[in-house]
Amino acid sequence: MNGDHDDDDTGNTMTTTDPAQTADTVSITAPRSTGTSATRVVGVAAIVAMAWLVAFGLGFSPADRDQEEAVRILYVHVPTIWLAYLAFVVTAIASALYLFTSKQSLGWDRAAGASAEIGVVFVAVTLVVGALWGRLTWGVFWQWDARLTTTALLFVTYVGYLAVRRLGGSHRQRARRSAVLGLIAVLEIPLVHWSVRLWRSLHQEATVLDTDGDIDMDGLMLFSLFVGVIAFTLLYAWLMMHRVRAMAMEDLVEDRGLDAALAARRAEGGA
Amino acid sequence: MEDAGFILGSYALTLAAVAMFAWRTIRSGRRLAEQVPDEDKYWL
Numbered sequence: 001m002n003g004d005h006d007d008d009d010t011g012n013t014m015t016t017t018d019p020a021q022t023a024d025t026v027s028i029t030a031p032r033s034t035g036t037s038a039t040r041v042v043g044v045a046a047i048v049a050m051a052w053l054v055a056f057g058l059g060f061s062p063a064d065r066d067q068e069e070a071v072r073i074l075y076v077h078v079p080t081i082w083l084a085y086l087a088f089v090v091t092a093i094a095s096a097l098y099l100f101t102s103k104q105s106l107g108w109d110r111a112a113g114a115s116a117e118i119g120v121v122f123v124a125v126t127l128v129v130g131a132l133w134g135r136l137t138w139g140v141f142w143q144w145d146a147r148l149t150t151t152a153l154l155f156v157t158y159v160g161y162l163a164v165r166r167l168g169g170s171h172r173q174r175a176r177r178s179a180v181l182g183l184i185a186v187l188e189i190p191l192v193h194w195s196v197r198l199w200r201s202l203h204q205e206a207t208v209l210d211t212d213g214d215i216d217m218d219g220l221m222l223f224s225l226f227v228g229v230i231a232f233t234l235l236y237a238w239l240m241m242h243r244v245r246a247m248a249m250e251d252l253v254e255d256r257g258l259d260a261a262l263a264a265r266r267a268e269g270g271a
Numbered sequence: 272m273e274d275a276g277f278i279l280g281s282y283a284l285t286l287a288a289v290a291m292f293a294w295r296t297i298r299s300g301r302r303l304a305e306q307v308p309d310e311d312k313y314w315l
Contacts, residue, residue, distance in 0.1 A: 034296075
């Protein structure tokens with residue numbers, strides 16, 4: 001805290017030394033934010049992995065025999081939906097931990113909310129990027145196909161989940177109602193994943209997460225996909241750390257505002 | 272090269288979306304950090 005370095009990510013103490021004032025060191029203490037050394041490490045790793053994804057996705061990986069260059073879009077499209085699934089499963093697990101543990105820690109509720117926010121961003125990216133891939137492969141941006149429709153429904157459901165979190169009431173009320181919704185909404189994921197088998201679908205079936213365990217992909221293509229998964233996983237972890245901490249501060253600020261309003265009301269009543 | 276526009280556009284859109292969300296997250300964290308004392312920040 002008293003070091004002579006700038007620590008901008010965490011907003012830690014920033015100490016500046018004026019050469020004209022050799023005896024005096026001017027210290028400016030900024031409030032410390034959601035960053036820590038862990039977020040910095042994960043953040044840098046995520047940026048490096050993203051750069052690798054761009055290099056492999058757009059450069060090193062070969063064109064596909066059937067899809068040709070359009071396959072490059074899948075190195076973004078597939079990892080984002082996998083990470084969205086993961087984010088929503090984390091929301092469900094954190095919701096269950098809030099509801100079914102004796103402590104009922106609000107930390108689980110905040111983890112559920114943060115994960116759902118990130119998941120919604122990833123599904124939005126999947127839908128938009130998938131539309132671009134569809135235009136190149138099928139000739140249309142959108143079809144009311146089983147996979148596309150269920151994915152859009154997943155997106156709308158979790159936007160609804162985030163809206164429910166903002167309905168008002170106490171933190172405990174918010175946590176309870178959103179935890180119930182988080183546990184119900186996650187049931188959509190198997191429906192989305194298996195939609196290509198349950199109904200006749202324009203969308204191709206799973207290549208990697210298939211039941212027969214046989215991956216029919218070129219090695220460099222599979223590696224590019226793997227880089228994409230690593231990049232978005234690191235990004236997810238980095239966003240989770242920051243968002244959960246920001247949500248904890250949001251709750252504190254809200255509690256203090258409420259306390260201040262109650263104190264003002266009592267003072268008014270006493271006067 | 273219609274394909275190139277779609278492919279580059281998909282990467283640009285993805286990176287822009289995650290960068291915007293990350294920026295919004297960091298900005299809200301910094302704004303809130305000004306209102307909360309360090310002793311209430313459990314991660315420090």
